[in-house]
Amino acid sequence: MGIHRKNNRSRAKRSVTTAAGAGALALACTIVTTGVASAHDWSQVAMCESSGDWNINTGNGFYGGLQFTQSTWDAYKPAGAPARADLASKSDQVAAAEATLSAQGIGAWPVCGAYLGWGGTTPDSTTSAPSSAGSAGDTVTVSAGDTLFNLASAKGIRWQDVWARNTWIADPHLIFAGDVIQF
DSSP, rough: OOOOOOOOOOHHHOOOOHHHHHHHHHHHHHHHHSOOOOOSSSHHHHHHHHTTTTTTTTTSSSSSTTOOOHHHHHHHHTTOOOOOGGGHHHHHHHHHHHHHHHHGGGGSSGGGGGGGGGGSHHHOOOOSOOOOOTTTTEEEOOOTOOHHHHHHHHHOOOOHHHHHHHHSSSSSTTOOOOOEOOO
16 A cells, blocks of 8 residues: 655635736746736737747748837847847847837727736727827828837727728738828
8 A cells, every 4th residue: 555645735825816917927027037027918819910930031021929119129139139129038028128118108009909908998999099080181101110909099080980981901000110001
């Protein structure tokens, strides 16, 4: 017969799980997997942006799993990170994403930002997004770092309506400096 060790943990200790504890566990899991403390699920954003390829460079002006423009990467990358996001580690990209999110908000990822679970408006939110009442016929030339979501918001128009008016835009998160957007 084998000798079995009695579990000395009390039932109360085993069953104590609070919302704070669950949140701490989620944060700890994020730190272990990415090396960066983050309250956001950047893996889901990367799946949406780049099919989860953290080292992607397709030549479209967006780099890495979270599809940074070069100007955004330069502005928010952590010290010592490589020159482009596609050359950076997942943890460097997450750190830059957290800084970008803090500075620019969810509109930095106008489509895939909906996966962040962040308490702001999302591109698909029709209750808190601006209405389509705007100055139809206006145009703006896209500058580096602009997003369709931010441009539309500045005009008081839903990004979906702007995208519908600009049928030449195949993907709403792929606009480039120099593009002319019709409102």
